[in-house]
Amino acid sequence: xxxxxxxxxxxxxxxxxxxxxxxxxxxxxxxxxxxxxxxxxxxxxxxxxxxxxxxxxxxxxxxxxxxxxxxxxxxxxxxxxxxxxxxxxxxxxxxxxxxxxxxxxxxxxxxxxxxxxxxxxxxxxxxxxxxxxxxxxxxxxxxxxxxxxxxxxxxxxxxxxxxxxxxxxxxxxxxxxxxxxxxxxxxxxxxxxxxxxxxxxxxxxxxxxxxxxxxxxxxxxxxxxxxxxxxxxxxxxxxxxxxxxxxxxxxxxxxxxxxxxxxxxxxxxxxxxxxxxxxxxxxxxxxxxxxxxxxxxxxxxxxxxxxxxxxxxxxxxxxxxxxxxxxxxxxxxxxxxxxxxxxxxxxxxxxxxxxxxxxxxxxxxxxxxxxxxxxxxxxxxxxxxxxxxxxxxxxxxxxxxxxxxxxxxxxxxxxxxxxxxxxxxxxxxxxxxxxxxxxxxxxxxxxxxxxxxxxxxxxxxxxxxxxxxxxxxxxxxxxxxxxxxxxxxxxxxxxxxxxxxxxxxxxxxxxxxxxxxxx
Numbered sequence: 001x002x003x004x005x006x007x008x009x010x011x012x013x014x015x016x017x018x019x020x021x022x023x024x025x026x027x028x029x030x031x032x033x034x035x036x037x038x039x040x041x042x043x044x045x046x047x048x049x050x051x052x053x054x055x056x057x058x059x060x061x062x063x064x065x066x067x068x069x070x071x072x073x074x075x076x077x078x079x080x081x082x083x084x085x086x087x088x089x090x091x092x093x094x095x096x097x098x099x100x101x102x103x104x105x106x107x108x109x110x111x112x113x114x115x116x117x118x119x120x121x122x123x124x125x126x127x128x129x130x131x132x133x134x135x136x137x138x139x140x141x142x143x144x145x146x147x148x149x150x151x152x153x154x155x156x157x158x159x160x161x162x163x164x165x166x167x168x169x170x171x172x173x174x175x176x177x178x179x180x181x182x183x184x185x186x187x188x189x190x191x192x193x194x195x196x197x198x199x200x201x202x203x204x205x206x207x208x209x210x211x212x213x214x215x216x217x218x219x220x221x222x223x224x225x226x227x228x229x230x231x232x233x234x235x236x237x238x239x240x241x242x243x244x245x246x247x248x249x250x251x252x253x254x255x256x257x258x259x260x261x262x263x264x265x266x267x268x269x270x271x272x273x274x275x276x277x278x279x280x281x282x283x284x285x286x287x288x289x290x291x292x293x294x295x296x297x298x299x300x301x302x303x304x305x306x307x308x309x310x311x312x313x314x315x316x317x318x319x320x321x322x323x324x325x326x327x328x329x330x331x332x333x334x335x336x337x338x339x340x341x342x343x344x345x346x347x348x349x350x351x352x353x354x355x356x357x358x359x360x361x362x363x364x365x366x367x368x369x370x371x372x373x374x375x376x377x378x379x380x381x382x383x384x385x386x387x388x389x390x391x392x393x394x395x396x397x398x399x400x401x402x403x404x405x406x407x408x409x410x411x412x413x414x415x416x417x418x419x420x421x422x423x424x425x426x427x428x429x430x431x432x433x434x435x436x437x438x439x440x441x442x443x444x445x446x447x448x449x450x451x452x453x454x455x456x457x458x459x460x461x462x463x464x465x466x467x468x469x470x471x472x473x474x475x476x477x478x479x480x481x482x483x484x485x486x487x488x489x490x491x492x493x494x495x496x497x498x499x500x501x502x503x504x505x506x507x508x509x510x511x512x513x514x515x516x517x518x519x
Contacts, residue, residue, distance in 0.1 A: 031245045035158060038237050040167055042216075042223035043151045044174050046114065049209075049216050050147050051178030052185070053121050056209050057082050057137065059186040060124075060202035078130045084420075085134045089141030091416045097146035098409035099261045101153070102402060107232040110150050111220030117143035118213030125199070125206040149412055153258075153405040156394045157227060158246065160253050162339050164394060168387035169335025176324040176331075176383075183317060229257040254472045258401035265402040274464075275407055277456045278393055281348075281449060283415040285385045288355060288445035290419070291427045291438055292379045295320050298372065298433035323380040330381040334388060344392035345457040348385055352449045355382040359443035365434050382446075392456075396464045399471055 024032070061079050101109045120140045127133050155167050189208050194201030226232040228246035250257060269275050299319055302310035311319065338347045361367055361375040390408065397404050427438045 038223050043171050047174040048178050049213050060205050063190050063202050065202045082137050085138040086141035089138035090145045091413050093142035094145040094413050095409045098405050101150050102261045105226045107224035107226050111217050113143045114217035118210050122210030125203040149408040152390050165335040165338040165387050165391040169331045172387045173328045173331045176327045180324050227257045255398050261402045269403050269406050279411050279414045281452045282411045284445045284449050288442045289379050289383045295376050301433050327380040327383050331384040334384050338388045344388050345453050347388050348453050351382050351385050352446050355446040363439040363443050
């Protein structure tokens with residue numbers, strides 16, 4: 001069958017009880033495996049590459065770039081500025097980029113942006129001074145801004161509420177996975193290529209990372225299927241039959257395919273309590289756990305009775321890997337529970353309740369070293385809530401994909417704006433590892449997260465669910481009216497059965513239904 005042909009509705013056999021549980025037909029299971037293999041795998045690899053490109057400047061700086069100070073004019077806080085310029089570009093372009101992804105096809109927009117930041121990463125290999133690094137880092141931040149929120153919005157479009165948190169969780173876990181593999185990969189590049197063709201090792205880091213990014217970006221044109229109602233024609237793996245299944249899943253779960261973001265979308269996002277609640281929930285959750293990134297400073301501060309360090313230099317890099325492993329496994333566990341038990345708020349509440357005693361221990365500080373170890377490792381398990389937050393938002397806004405896409409970008413922009421000034425203020429490096437106010441602030445943020453979760457849960461029950469129920473009834477009524485309209489067309493004397501064969505009748509029904517349901 002040609003991918004552009006319209007398959008008859010009867011060709012798609014889906015279990016009628018699937019919307020009542022986790023039951024799926026064999027056909028839908030095959031479709032889901034294909035979606036995981038192509039879309040989810042691609043987005044995960046892309047996220048891993050993105051993280052490498054985002055962090056490679058730190059490795060390059062400590063692996064030879066700093067020693068090139070005379071040539072690059074690096075004499076002060078340039079490394080901090082490298083991150084600052086990246087964040088500025090990221091924040092400025094994030095919301096506009098999310099708007100553009102709904103106006104252009106995601107396969108085109110996301111892949112082109114990835115090509116751009118891959119080329120810019122290559123450009124870092126040839127920089128002559130720090131000002132060139134500033135400019136390139138700002139543009140890399142702008143190009144990368146839509147990668148994470150764009151992929152999350154895309155996963156929301158293709159997966160049902162019983163599948164979503166797990167997939168976003170797998171995607172999100174690529175960040176700590178990137179932290180685990182980045183050091184080894186960059187060290188291997190430095191060891192094998194330093195001095196090759198007259199180039200320093202840190203320059204080869206950018207070259208290899210840039211080439212990897214460009215290759216993955218090229219695959220995006222073929223692996224991203226765009227939207228269920230208007231799929232990417234270059235996605236060779238996505239057939240017309242798959243399109244039928246995707247559209248049926250949207251209808252079965254009372255969801256709609258996204259349209260372009262406009263002023264109406266912005267007004268709706270600004271007028272609902274959901275947006276500020278999620279902004280604070282997302283931001284507070286991340287800032288509360290931010291100090292876990294300084295775990296190695298705590299390890300470095302530990303001394304034996306004779307004054308020697310407890311942990312060697314190699315161990316200072318290895319021990320946090322245990323924390324990243326806890327973070328990855330916790331992300332998968334809570335995301336799976338969120339989907340399987342069909343609850344978002346309870347999982348988020350459990351995560352916050354892990355953070356409260358951990359932050360309390362570190363606030364007191366005068367406790368045993370073992371208790372501090374427990375607190376730090378437990379905090380890694382709390383850096384796992386984002387996939388569930390996005391899934392909860394999707395549940396609350398099932399028929400507003402444009403608002404979901406915009407809200408994700410607003411939440412992330414808000415976090416970057418707050419974190420830019422709050423992190424050095426709350427966790428000043430000179431106070432590490434015992435922050436005078438930092439751990440108390442972290443404890444307060446975890447408590448505020450609990451309050452927001454409970455308040456949003458109440459609002460969900462009393463306002464959002466009744467509203468969504470009325471919207472679902474309206475959608476079902478529209479569907480029934482569409483069925484009646486299609487039947488009326490068939491019964492009309494001008495389109496009598498005597499002039500139409502059976503196949504044409506079926507095509508007419510499908511065409512009328514599609515027109516009325518998707519208009």
